[in-house]
Every structure is written in C-alpha cells, then in structure tokens.
Amino acid sequence: MSPFRPVTVADVARRAEVSKATAARVLGGYGPVSDEVKLRVQAAAKALDYRPNELARSMSTGKSGTIGIVVGDIENAFFGIAVRSISDTAHRHGFNVILANSGEEVEAEKAALKVLVGKRVDGLIVTPADNRNIAHLRDIVRSRRPLVLFDRPIDGLAVDMVATDDRDAAFAATMRLVEAGHRRLAYVTALNAEPPIFIGPEQLYTSSVKARIDGFLAACHATGIEEPERGICLAGGTATGQQRASVEQLLSAAEPPTAILASDSLVAFEIFKAMQARGLRIPEDLSLVSFYDAEWTSVTTPPISVIDQPVYDMGTQAAELLIARINGESPPARHCVLPTRFIERGSIGAPRRTMAAS
Amino acid sequence: MSPFRPVTVADVARRAEVSKATAARVLGGYGPVSDEVKLRVQAAAKALDYRPNELARSMSTGKSGTIGIVVGDIENAFFGIAVRSISDTAHRHGFNVILANSGEEVEAEKAALKVLVGKRVDGLIVTPADNRNIAHLRDIVRSRRPLVLFDRPIDGLAVDMVATDDRDAAFAATMRLVEAGHRRLAYVTALNAEPPIFIGPEQLYTSSVKARIDGFLAACHATGIEEPERGICLAGGTATGQQRASVEQLLSAAEPPTAILASDSLVAFEIFKAMQARGLRIPEDLSLVSFYDAEWTSVTTPPISVIDQPVYDMGTQAAELLIARINGESPPARHCVLPTRFIERGSIGAPRRTMAAS
DNA sequence: ATGTAGTGTGAGACCGGTCTCAATTCGGAG
DNA sequence: CTCCGAATTGAGACCGGTCTCACACTACAT
Numbered sequence: 209m210s211p212f213r214p215v216t217v218a219d220v221a222r223r224a225e226v227s228k229a230t231a232a233r234v235l236g237g238y239g240p241v242s243d244e245v246k247l248r249v250q251a252a253a254k255a256l257d258y259r260p261n262e263l264a265r266s267m268s269t270g271k272s273g274t275i276g277i278v279v280g281d282i283e284n285a286f287f288g289i290a291v292r293s294i295s296d297t298a299h300r301h302g303f304n305v306i307l308a309n310s311g312e313e314v315e316a317e318k319a320a321l322k323v324l325v326g327k328r329v330d331g332l333i334v335t336p337a338d339n340r341n342i343a344h345l346r347d348i349v350r351s352r353r354p355l356v357l358f359d360r361p362i363d364g365l366a367v368d369m370v371a372t373d374d375r376d377a378a379f380a381a382t383m384r385l386v387e388a389g390h391r392r393l394a395y396v397t398a399l400n401a402e403p404p405i406f407i408g409p410e411q412l413y414t415s416s417v418k419a420r421i422d423g424f425l426a427a428c429h430a431t432g433i434e435e436p437e438r439g440i441c442l443a444g445g446t447a448t449g450q451q452r453a454s455v456e457q458l459l460s461a462a463e464p465p466t467a468i469l470a471s472d473s474l475v476a477f478e479i480f481k482a483m484q485a486r487g488l489r490i491p492e493d494l495s496l497v498s499f500y501d502a503e504w505t506s507v508t509t510p511p512i513s514v515i516d517q518p519v520y521d522m523g524t525q526a527a528e529l530l531i532a533r534i535n536g537e538s539p540p541a542r543h544c545v546l547p548t549r550f551i552e553r554g555s556i557g558a559p560r561r562t563m564a565a566s
Numbered sequence: 567m568s569p570f571r572p573v574t575v576a577d578v579a580r581r582a583e584v585s586k587a588t589a590a591r592v593l594g595g596y597g598p599v600s601d602e603v604k605l606r607v608q609a610a611a612k613a614l615d616y617r618p619n620e621l622a623r624s625m626s627t628g629k630s631g632t633i634g635i636v637v638g639d640i641e642n643a644f645f646g647i648a649v650r651s652i653s654d655t656a657h658r659h660g661f662n663v664i665l666a667n668s669g670e671e672v673e674a675e676k677a678a679l680k681v682l683v684g685k686r687v688d689g690l691i692v693t694p695a696d697n698r699n700i701a702h703l704r705d706i707v708r709s710r711r712p713l714v715l716f717d718r719p720i721d722g723l724a725v726d727m728v729a730t731d732d733r734d735a736a737f738a739a740t741m742r743l744v745e746a747g748h749r750r751l752a753y754v755t756a757l758n759a760e761p762p763i764f765i766g767p768e769q770l771y772t773s774s775v776k777a778r779i780d781g782f783l784a785a786c787h788a789t790g791i792e793e794p795e796r797g798i799c800l801a802g803g804t805a806t807g808q809q810r811a812s813v814e815q816l817l818s819a820a821e822p823p824t825a826i827l828a829s830d831s832l833v834a835f836e837i838f839k840a841m842q843a844r845g846l847r848i849p850e851d852l853s854l855v856s857f858y859d860a861e862w863t864s865v866t867t868p869p870i871s872v873i874d875q876p877v878y879d880m881g882t883q884a885a886e887l888l889i890a891r892i893n894g895e896s897p898p899a900r901h902c903v904l905p906t907r908f909i910e911r912g913s914i915g916a917p918r919r920t921m922a923a924s
Numbered sequence: 925a926t927g928t929a930g931t932g933t934g935a936g937a938c939c940g941g942t943c944t945c946a947a948t949t950c951g952g953a954g
Numbered sequence: 955c956t957c958c959g960a961a962t963t964g965a966g967a968c969c970g971g972t973c974t975c976a977c978a979c980t981a982c983a984t
Contacts, residue, residue, distance in 0.1 A: 212710045216940055227964045232942065239943085242962065257705075262684035263630065264940035267621050267969050274664075274685075282653070288646040295640070295667055304681055306632075307665045309653055323662055326620035327632075347615075352570050480865055504862030507838055574970055585934045590972065597973085600932060622970035625939050927984075937974080948963075954956085 215258045224252035235260060266328060274304045275530060276324035278334045279358075280312040281446060284474060286500050286519055287335070290358065293523025294333060301531050303330070312400075312445060314338045321348065331530045335359050338413045354533035356526045360415045366541040368533065370526040374416050377515045377548040378423030378469065381497050384513075384550070385467040386431045388495060389558045394439040394458060394465035395424045398451060398475050406440035420471055420499070439465055443475055451475060455482045466559035467495040473502030476512065491557030501551060510554025518546050573614045582610035593618060624686060632662045633888060634682035636692045637716075638670045642832060644858050644877055645693070648716065651881025652691060659889050661688070670758075670803060672696045679706065689888045691716050696771045712891035714884045718773045724899040726891070728884040732774050735873045735906040736781030736827065739855050742871075742908065743825040744789045746853060747916045752797040752816060752823035753782045756809060756833050764798035778829055778857070797823055801833055809833060813840045824917035825853040831860030831872075838866065849915030859909060868912025876904050 221231035226245055233239035234249040235258065241249075252258075266272040275298055279287040295305040306329060308320035314337050321344050324332060331354035336345060339362045348355050349367055357369040378395075385393055397417050412418040421440060428436030441458050444450035455478050458464065470476035476498035483494060490496055490510060497513045498505060505512035525544050579589035584603055591597035592607040593616065599607075610616075624630040633656055637645040653663040664687060666678035672695050679702050682690060689712035694703060697720045706713050707725055715727040736753075743751060755775050770776040779798060786794030799816050802808035813836050816822065828834035834856030841852060848854055848868060855871045856863060863870040883902050 214709070214940090218940080228941095229943085229964060229966090230962085232940095233963090236942070240962065245962085259680070260684055261686060261940055262681070263621055263625050263686050264969090265942075267625060267940080267971090268942040270969080272621065282650045283647055285643065285646070288643070289641055291665070292640045292667065295665065299667075304685070305665055307649070307653065307663055309650065309657075322617070323620070326618055327662070328619060328621050351572075477861060477865070484865070503835060503860075504865055507835070507842070507862055507866050509867040572970095576970080586971095587934055587936085587973085588932085590970095591933090594972070598932060603932080619970055622939090623972075625941090625970080626972040628939080925984100927982105929980100929982085931978100931980080933976105933978080935974105935976085938972080939970105942968085944965105944967080946963105946965085948961100950961080951959095953958085 214261065215256045216261070217258075219256055220249060220252045220258050223256060224249045236265075270328075272328045272330055273302065274306055274327065274329045275527070275534075276306045276308065276321075276327070276329035276332045278308045278310055278317055278320045278324070278332070280310055280335050280337060282307070282309050284472070285502055286472065286517070289519045290523040290526075293520040294527045297524045297527035298531070301527075303531065303534075310335075310337050312337045314341045318344045321345075325351070325353065329353075330534045331355065333358050333526050333530055336362055336415075339363070339415045340413045354530055356530045358526050359522065361543065362415060368526075368529045368542050368544075370522050370529065370544045370546070371416065372517045372522070372546050372548050374419035375423040375426075377499070377550070378420040379427045380423075380550060381469055381513075381515055382424050382427035383431070384552075385469065385495060385497065385556065386427065386433070388467070388556050390465075390467040390495060391433055392439070392463065392465045392467070392559070393424075393428065393433065393436065394441055394468045395421060395471070396441040396443050396455065396458065396468055396475050396479065397421070397471035398445060399442045400445040401442045404442050404444065404454075406437055406442055417471060424469060443478075446474070451478050452482065455479050459483065459486060459488070465494070467556070468497070470496065470498040473498055473500040473505065473514075477502075477504065480508065480512070490555050493560055495556045495559075497556065506553070512555045513553045514551050516549045516551050518548070522546055572619065573616045574619070575616075577614055578607060578610045578616050581614060582607045594623075628686075630686045630688055631660065632664055632685065632687045633885070633892075634664045634666065634679075634685070634687035634690045636666045636668055636675055636678045636682070636690070638668055638693050638695060640665070640667050642830070643860055644830065644875070647877045648881040648884075651878045652885045655882045655885035656889070659885075661889065661892075668693075668695050670695045672699045676702045679703075683709075683711070687711075688892045689713065691884050691888055693717050694720055694773075697721075697773045697776075698771045712888055714888045716884050717880065719901065720773060726884075726887045726900050726902070728880050728887065728902045728904070729774065730875050730880070730904050730906050732777035732906075733781040733784075735857070735908070736778040737785045738781075738908060739827055739873055740782050740785035741789070742910075743827065743853060743855065743914065744785065744791070746825070746914050748823075748825040748853060749791055749917070750797070750821065750823045750825070751782075751786065751791065751794065752799055752826045753779060753829070754799040754801050754813065754816065754826055754833050754837065755779070755829035756803060757800045758803040759800040762800050762802065762812075764795055764800055775829060782827060801836075809836050810840065813837050817841070817844060817846070823852070825914075826855070828854065828856040831856055831858045831863065834870065835860075835862065838870070848913050851918055853914045853917075855914065864911070870913045871911045872909050874907040874909050876906070880904055 217232045218228050221228045231249050233241050234246050298305050310317035317337050333356045335358045355367050359371050361369045361371055399417055401411050425436055443454035499515045501514045501516040505514050575590045576586050579586045589607050591599050592604050656663050668675035675695050691714045693716045713725050717729050719727045719729055757775055759769050783794050801812035846852055857873045859872045859874040863872050
C-alpha cells in the first residue's frame with residue numbers, strides 16, 4: 209500500500225548498483241558511460257518503469273522546453289488555427305505549449321503572463337489585448353525572455369511581431385466596395401469602447417483594429433466619401449448579445465449602410481444572421497465583406513467575399529521566430545507582415561438605390 | 567551586465583534581513599509571521615520585483631497546479647470549444663492548462679501523455695484516439711493520476727468519463743430520416759480503417775464512432791431496411807483530400823443514398839461542398855443531417871438539421887470531475903452522459919424517387 | 925521563582941534532477 | 955617497472971522553493 213511514489217533516478221541507480229550520478233548520465237543521455245553500465249541502467253529503468261521528472265530537470269537546467277501562448281479567444285476559429293499551427297511547429301522543434309485565454313481583457317492577460325513566467329516558459333507568444341497598457345509586456349522584454357507579438361503590433365515595443373497587412377487589406381476591400389458604387393459604407397468591429405461611438409483613432413486600443421479602420425477611412429477619404437467616421441460601428445466585446453444589439457441598431461437606422469466591411473468572422477456572422485432574420489438579401493439589399501476566410505463564408509447563398517488571412521503561416525512564423533530566439537539567436541526585432549488575399553465571392557453588388565454624391 | 571538571474575526568496579530574505587525560511591513563509595503565505603516582519607519582507611519583494619518560481623514550488627509540493635488536455639484535433643470547432651470550456655473552468659479553480667494535439671494518432675497521443683506526465687500535471691483530460699490501444703491510459707490509471715475521458719468512453723477502463731448519448735442520438739436521427747421516407751441511407755464518418763470499407767463493428771476503434779454506427783444500424787434494422795451496412799462510409803482521417811475523395815465516390819455511386827447522416831461537422835462540410843459542386847440540392851436531391859451544431863450549419867440555404875451536442879457543458883463537467891478528484895475526492899468512476907438535442911432545420915425532405923421496399 | 929503554553933524565527937533537510945570535480949582504473953609509452 | 959593521460963565512476967553541491975523541528979522569548983498560572 210505504498211503511496212505510489214514515482215520512480216526516481218536514485219531508485220534506478222540502486223537497482224542497477226551504480227551511483228546516482230552514473231544512472232543520471234545514462235537516463236539524461238549526457239556524460240560518458242561504459243556500454244556495460246549503460247545497459248544495466250537501462251534495464252533497471254525499464255523494469256521500474258522510470259519516467260523522468262521534467263520539473264526537476266527544468267529546475268536544474270533553467271530551461272522548461274515550453275512556450276506560452278496567450279490569445280484573445282480560443283473559441284474564435286482564427287485563434288484556434290493559430291494555436292494549432294503554433295503547437296505543431298513547437299512540437300516539431302521539441303517544445304510544448306501552455307495555453308492561456310485572455311478573453312481580450314488586459315487584467316486576465318497580465319494574470320496569464322504572470323503564471324506563464326512563474327512556470328518559467330522559455331518564450332511567449334501573445335496577442336496583446338490593449339496597446340495602451342503594456343507595462344507587463346515591457347517587463348517580459350526587460351527580463352530578456354523571448355516574446356513574439358501575434359496579429360497585433362505595438363509601436364515602441366522592440367520585439368518580434370507577426371501580423372498581416374491590415375491597413376492595406378481594409379483599404380483595398382473598401383475601394384472594391386466603392387467601385388461597386390457604394391457611398392454609404394459601414395465598418396463593424398468587435399471592440400468595447402468608451403463611449404461606444406467612434407470619436408477618433410485615439411480611442412482604438414487594439415492595433416489591428418486601428419490599422420483596419422485607418423485603411424477603411426483612407427479609402428473613403430480618397431474617394432471623396434463624406435463623414436465616413438459615422439459608418440464606424442464599435443459593436444462591443446464577445447459578451448452575450450452586445451454585438452447583436454449593435455448590429456440590429458445599425459441595420460434599422462434611418463439611412464442604413466449599403467455595404468458593410470466586418471472586422472472578423474464572428475461579427476460578420478452576427479450581421480449575416482441579423483440580415484437573414486430581417487429578410488434582407490445579399491447583395492441586392494446590402495453588400496458584405498469580412499476579414500478572415502471562415503468556414504461558413506463559403507457555403508452561404510451567396511458566399512461571402514473575404515479578406516483571407518494566412519493564419520496557419522502566421523502561427524508557424526511566430527513560432528519559428530520565437531524558437532530561433534530561444535535557441536540563442538538575437539537579431540534586432542523583426543516585423544513579419546504577411547500578405548492577405550482578397551477572395552471575391554458573390555456578396556458584392558451595386559447599392560440598391562444609387563445616391564448621387566452631394 | 568548581470569546575466570539576469572531571477573530574484574529568489576534568498577535574495578528577498580537577505581534584503582529584508584530575515585532568514586530564508588521566514589521570507590518564504592511570507593511569500594508563500596503559509597507559516598505564522600509577525601506583522602512587522604511581514605511588511606518588511608513584502609517591501610523587499612516589491613523592491614526586487616520578486617516572481618515566485620512555480621517550478622520549484624511544484625517540486626517540493628508535488629502539485630503543479632496544471633491539468634493536461636489531449637485532444638484529437640484543435641482545429642475542429644468541437645474541440646476548440648471544449649478546450650475553451652475546460653480552461654475556463656480550470657482557471658476558475660486556480661489551475662492552468664497544458665494543451666497537446668494527438669491528430670487522432672495513438673503514437674502522438676502516447677508521446678503527448680509522456681510529456682504531460684513528465685511535467686507532473688495534476689490530472690488529465692483525454693480524447694482517446696483508439697480504444698484498442700490503451701496500455702498508456704492504463705498506466706496513467708495505475709499511477710493514480712486523475713484522468714477523465716472526453717467524448718469517448720472506453721469499456722473496461724474504470725475512470726471518469728463525459729460523453730453524449732451517441733447511440734440514441736444516431737438512432738433518433740436515423741429514425742427521423744426513415745420517417746421522411748428514406749430507405750437508402752448513408753452514414754459517413756471520419757475514420758481511417760483497414761480496409762476502408764465497413765465490415766463489422768470490431769473494425770471501429772473509436773468508441774463514439776462505434777456507438778453512433780450502432781445507433782444508425784439499429785434504427786435501420788428496426789425499420790426493416792436491408793443491408794444498411796452498405797451505407798456506412800469510412801471516409802478516412804483529416805489528411806488532405808482523403809475525405810473529399812470518399813465523399814465524391816459516395817455521391818457518384820450507381821445508386822447513391824437519398825439521405826446522409828454525417829458523424830461530425832467537418833465531414834458534413836465536405837459533403838455539402840461536394841453537393842454544391844455537383845449542383846445537388848438539399849433536401850430535394852439529398853437529405854442531410856450532421857452531428858454537432860457547427861456555426862456554418864445554420865446559415866446555409868437551407869440550413870442543416872443537426873444533432874446538437876452540449877460541448878461547453880461537456881468540457882465544464884469534465885474539468886469539474888477532474889478537479890474534484892485532484893482535490894482528493896475518490897468516488898468510484900463516474901460516467902456522465904449528456905443529452906443531445908435534435909435541431910430540425912430545412913435539410914430533411916422526402917426522397918426524390920420513392921422506392922418501394924422489396 | 926518555576927512551570928507551561930504559545931508565538932515567532934532560524935537552521936537545514938528535502939524534492940529529483942544536472943553538473944562539477946576528484947578519485948579510480950586501465951593501457952600504453954618510456 | 956613506473957609514469958601519464960584518457961576513460962569511467964562516485965560524492966556531493968546546486969537549482970528555488972516547502973516544510974519540519976528546535977530554539978528563543980513572552981505571558982500567564984501556580
């Protein structure tokens with residue numbers, strides 16, 4: 209009735225009748241050991257079903273063989289694939305992955321980081337929730353622990369980063385809508401802002417959101433659309449019903465937009481559902497374009513035009529950059545911006561009633 | 567130019583001019599310490615920016631505060647939500663989560679388990695890929711480490727389990743299709759089998775797959791459908807194109823099925839795409855029902871009828887069961903079977919050409 | 925004054941590995 | 955036959971926490 213104490217090197221050493229040091233050399237595969245002794249130790253290890261304690265190993269080596277990931281929302285397919293990609297790459301290089309979810313809350317992000325650092329991860333990949341509040345990220349950098357930002361750059365933080373050309377993509381997609389004849393455009397993004405109405409870019413604390421809105425506005429300005437800021441809808445976070453309410457409000461406005469660009473596939477999904485519920489047709493009543501080529505966008509009638517982001521590649525890149533640094537490389541901070549691809553499907557048409565500009 | 571050695575209790579103790587033991591008591595929040603000393607130590611800790619080393623802590627306490635998850639495929643939304651749910655619940659109880667992906671390969675599953683055990687996780691939640699090859703799971707049980715099986719029960723392994731009523735759900739869905747007039751049914755599942763044609767249930771090494779096929783066949787037999795086994799399509803794993811080819815083959819058969827039950831939303835997606843490519847209409851040409859209420863199933867035209875599985879609840883349940891055991895409870899193995907819900911949408915209709923039975 | 929709890933503190937063992945360094949053995953050169 | 959160096963091996967420190975135990979000191983009853 210032993211309390212099932214796990215087998216240790218000392219146990220193996222005793223059974224193989226060698227010293228703990230020698231057994232450790234065989235089991236850890238480092239020092240020189242004679243073949244005869246090696247076999248004896250291996251036999252003893254097998255007989256006792258020895259399993260090395262990685263914790264103890266990490267303690268003395270200082271390396272944990274683990275990388276930490278902090279994402280905004282694993283439930284979002286975008287992050288789901290990113291996590292998959294990062295862990296595939298990590299495993300390929302012999303690393304494990306600890307996952308934490310921030311729910312897009314900075315406080316949760318801080319807590320997650322604290323835990324991961326406590327576990328002495330060898331490096332971190334983070335999707336920062338708020339680019340105004342980055343003291344905790346600076347701490348990471350100061351402690352010399354490799355860090356890669358994912359999907360969202362942060363100005364003034366000299367650290368590796370992987371993202372997409374958000375501004376250009378939004379610009380191009382908006383131009384495409386304007387070319388189709390639209391003058392009343394909306395950009396809908398998931399963001400908890402105070403106040404919930406768009407006032408200016410200083411309000412946007414998520415860098416990718418800011419870049420996309422920049423692109424949207426730039427395209428509007430370039431084509432002479434007036435007051436495009438009024439079309440920006442900050443639809444709130446992932447909390448229940450919040451986004452739905454914002455979308456409902458947008459669609460039932462006195463002069464609703466004739467085309468919508470959605471910042472992610474979840475918001476686009478809400479828009480699609482709301483339209484369906486109201487009997488609005490795409491693209492006759494409203495044109496729709498979304499960031500991210502989510503599964504569902506290709507099977508609707510009509511399918512939705514999207515800005516495809518190479519998520520899997522982004523994850524791989526991020527992991528590669530991180531692991532290179534963990535392995536000792538220390539070049540200056542690299543910014544890796546991957547191109548997006550516009551996939552035109554059937555969701556863009558001419559606006560219902562053409563309105564002459566001014 | 568220090569090599570950035572992290573601050574330890576000893577450092578804090580030295581600065582606060584107390585013994586290492588006393589500093590540890592304050593920092594670890596356990597032993598009795600006078601208020602005056604406590605303040606001094608806390609001040610020193612703050613000044614030095616002390617961060618406890620969880621690894622060292624785990625080593626002496628024997629608890630890591632971490633639970634390990636091994637899922638088949640994180641990219642699958644079903645597992646994505648499960649992971650989200652499990653980590654939410656874990657964090658609520660003060661645990662962290664280490665994630666590993668088996669890609670539905672037993673060998674990868676074994677490796678993942680080895681690593682997680684090496685990291686001394688306090689407990690494990692596993693989606694076993696193969697119920698014939700469970701020696702490694704028995705090892706876990708033998709070592710007294712809490713284990714919960716997720717989504718897939720395994721006979722003869724006395725361990726907690728959370729799953730859905732797969733057999734009943736498949737039975738009911740099949741009955742619904744038969745009631746609509748179908749006699750030529752197909753059940754398509756993601757499974758790498760040797761040979762790739764269904765021969766008998768002994769071939770099915772994933773328990774949920776087996777249960778669902780049992781239910782399908784039982785409903786067919788109960789309604790006098792002949793040779794329903796011929797409708798079972800083992801469409802292969804997630805490897806590229808494999809499933810697509812199987813589905814193509816199924817649809818282009820001489821006498822294609824008039825109704826299909828899909829074992830998961832990924833396979834159903836392949837079927838949907840393949841049908842779309844061939845111009846087949848739902849439900850006029852083919853009725854379709856899928857397991858799991860994936861996002862896309864509700865926005866197609868027509869929307870797809872599904873067997874909704876309470877994934878989030880499953881994850882929460884699994885985590886709760888596990889944590890209870892980690893916290894010392896040790897009741898006999900519990901099997902927690904959650905009910906599914908049939909969501910009827912527009913994808914079921916009468917078969918195109920009614921065929922008289924025999 | 926002496927006994928007796930009770931409280932706060934320090935010294936040091938311990939967890940299970942890694943790793944340094946000294947000791948031992950053995951072969952071949954001188 | 956002796957000496958040197960290479961190859962193995964063992965003893966024990968160390969990583970950074972936790973935790974046991976002994977000790978000092980105070981407070982109060984006897």
